[in-house]
Amino acid sequence: MAMPGQLMFARRLGPMARLLIWLLVGASCVAIDTRYHALDGLRSGFSLVLQPARAIMRTPFDIAAELGGFFVRHRLLQKERDALMTERARLLVDVNTAQELVRENAELRTLLQLQSRPGQRVVHAALLYRGHDWFAQRITLDQGGGAGLRRGLPVVDASGLVGQVSRVYPGSSEVMLVSSSGQLTPVLVERTGQRGLAAGNGRSQMDLRYMPAQTDIRPGDRLLTSGIDRLYPAGIPVARVSRVSRSQSSPYLRVECLPLAGLDRARAVLVLIADPQVTQP
Amino acid sequence: MNVATHTVGSWRRILGTLTLAVLLEQLPWSGLALALRPDFVLVGVLFWTLHQPARISFGAAFFLGLLADFQDGAVFGQHAIAYVVGVYLVLFLRLRLLQFDPLRQAAQLFPILLGVQLLVLLIGWLAVNPPTGLAMLLPVLSSAVLWYLIALFVRLWHGKGMQDRA
Numbered sequence: 001m002a003m004p005g006q007l008m009f010a011r012r013l014g015p016m017a018r019l020l021i022w023l024l025v026g027a028s029c030v031a032i033d034t035r036y037h038a039l040d041g042l043r044s045g046f047s048l049v050l051q052p053a054r055a056i057m058r059t060p061f062d063i064a065a066e067l068g069g070f071f072v073r074h075r076l077l078q079k080e081r082d083a084l085m086t087e088r089a090r091l092l093v094d095v096n097t098a099q100e101l102v103r104e105n106a107e108l109r110t111l112l113q114l115q116s117r118p119g120q121r122v123v124h125a126a127l128l129y130r131g132h133d134w135f136a137q138r139i140t141l142d143q144g145g146g147a148g149l150r151r152g153l154p155v156v157d158a159s160g161l162v163g164q165v166s167r168v169y170p171g172s173s174e175v176m177l178v179s180s181s182g183q184l185t186p187v188l189v190e191r192t193g194q195r196g197l198a199a200g201n202g203r204s205q206m207d208l209r210y211m212p213a214q215t216d217i218r219p220g221d222r223l224l225t226s227g228i229d230r231l232y233p234a235g236i237p238v239a240r241v242s243r244v245s246r247s248q249s250s251p252y253l254r255v256e257c258l259p260l261a262g263l264d265r266a267r268a269v270l271v272l273i274a275d276p277q278v279t280q281p
Numbered sequence: 282m283n284v285a286t287h288t289v290g291s292w293r294r295i296l297g298t299l300t301l302a303v304l305l306e307q308l309p310w311s312g313l314a315l316a317l318r319p320d321f322v323l324v325g326v327l328f329w330t331l332h333q334p335a336r337i338s339f340g341a342a343f344f345l346g347l348l349a350d351f352q353d354g355a356v357f358g359q360h361a362i363a364y365v366v367g368v369y370l371v372l373f374l375r376l377r378l379l380q381f382d383p384l385r386q387a388a389q390l391f392p393i394l395l396g397v398q399l400l401v402l403l404i405g406w407l408a409v410n411p412p413t414g415l416a417m418l419l420p421v422l423s424s425a426v427l428w429y430l431i432a433l434f435v436r437l438w439h440g441k442g443m444q445d446r447a
Contacts, residue, residue, distance in 0.1 A: 029358030046351040
């Protein structure tokens with residue numbers, strides 16, 4: 001193809017040939033990455049280089065947030081303190097009850113000769129960067145393999161399940177959000193105990209799939225993780241049912257849910273680390 | 282502008298602007314700002330391809346595309362391929378683009394940027410959710426064969442070519 005702006009008998013390859021070569025390289029990149037997952041080293045390299053840059057670039061925003069927080073009115077702080085004191089008192093009661101339950105549980109377990117569940121460790125992580133992929137909703141956290149994270153660990157915030165660690169780098173990690181399309185979470189309906197699969201739909205919402213038409217489910221029902229996958233601990237709040245509709249063409253209900261965790265807002269999250277549980281039959 | 286290209290595009294300036302573009306993408310974008318965020322790196326690459334094609338073209342675009350793939354947690358190659366195609370389109374339209382004023386340049390770049398974005402979408406879809414086999418491409422082949430048969434038939438029927446008789 002003749003190209004204006006270039007010599008007629010240039011010694012370099014023409015743009016068309018160079019385009020084709022690079023397209024070939026790109027296509028093999030895609031194939032290697034999707035089929036053989038052989039480019040994770042490159043990903044780690046990029047993450048090592050970009051991690052400090054990201055940390056530096058977000059510093060001004062962190063400082064601004066700190067300053068903004070510093071000037072919160074005294075009055076507001078006092079009010080918050082009072083509210084927190086009340087809540088603390090209430091929680092202390094809960095803690096006592098929980099301790100009692102733990103003790104009782106341990107006794108029962110020893111009675112039943114069961115192995116107790118291995119202790120869970122919690123890693124605090126902060127949101128570093130929000131991904132901009134059209135096919136999956138991801139966030140990047142500032143903790144990685146160094147803090148003991150690995151693929152598949154659940155990530156929660158104060159109000160519910162955020163997602164699952166999907167890639168781990170030395171100093172950071174990527175989390176696939178529960179609302180990401182195709183991300184499945186085994187749940188149960190808190191009110192009825194009905195089990196189901198919640199799937200993200202990629203638009204910050206989730207659908208509860210395969211609910212037969214006569215299922216007892218209403219808007220407002222909470223969905224908790226059911227724990228049958230041995231990946232998520234049981235009982236983490238996941239979503240609240242927002243709309244239930246019947247469709248003519250499908251034998252299943254269409255159940256829309258809103259995730260409870262602040263997927264778009266959360267800055268600080270927790271990663272739950274539990275050793276893989278092996279149960280003997 | 283053509284005269285000034287040698288002084289405008291020093292290596293230092295090129296690398297500086299591209300680094301700045303990469304750094305801008307590291308800002309903690311969120312919400313509407315994230316949705317509206319221009320692709321700084323792509324704009325930088327295409328700009329330097331337009332003004333300094335001997336220095337910044339396919340290789341740089343491919344590397345920065347890989348960086349963009351990492352950035353979005355996408356499949357490696359997704360943005361790289363799209364950026365390379367964008368560079369090709371800019372090289373193809375280069376002399377035309379250089380004669381336009383900024384507004385017309387932007388208007389000409391719009392379809393290029395749109396094409397790049399659609400290509401990212403297409404490759405991502407193919408990589409994440411590949412259709413079963415490449416059988417969907419068979420109609421392309423059969424259509425080409427059909428074209429050959431029709432053209433052959435028309436030529437045999439009318440003699441040399443239809444356009445002569447119109």
